[in-house]
Amino acid sequence: MLVVSRFRVPVGEGETFRAELxxxxxxxxxxxxxVDGHVGRNLDEPELWVLTTRWENVGAYRRALSSYDVKMHAVPLLSRAVDEPSAYELVEPGTELNSASTRSIG
Structure with a gap:
């Protein structure tokens, strides 16, 4: 599973944001x-930053978000992300894709 979180940060705040990210x-x-992850900054729009992380599965990611340390040290920053879907399934040859239905109730 791949998580892509994008952030818009004024250029003057970039170094501080980089450390926080x-x-x-x-x-x-x-x-x-x-599994792994990376911090990046857009080449054409330097105020656009990204954090990508890869997880064994969606459950591992959700459990990570509910851990105390992540709630204290990462969630406040993650809440500043651009409001857009961020969780992606990896598409590899021969894999069955997730159904088009939403995973949330309601």
Missing amino acids: AGAHAVLAERPGY
């Missing part, structure tokens, strides 16, 4: 089920 990434990386 790296800290949030480090806390997420300590959680079971974390």
Whole structure:
């Protein structure tokens, strides 16, 4: 499972944000089920940042978000992400894709 969180940050706040984002990434990386991740900044729009993380499955990611350390040190920053869907399934040859129905109730 792939999670893509994008952020708009004024250029003058970039270095501070970079450190905060790296800290949030480090806390997420300590959680079971974390595979890998990266912090990036857009080449054409330097105020656009991204945190991508890869997880063994959606359950591992959801459990990571509910952990105390992540709630304290990553969720406040993640809540500043651009409001858009962020969870993606990896599409590899021969894999069955998730159904088009939503996973939430209501």
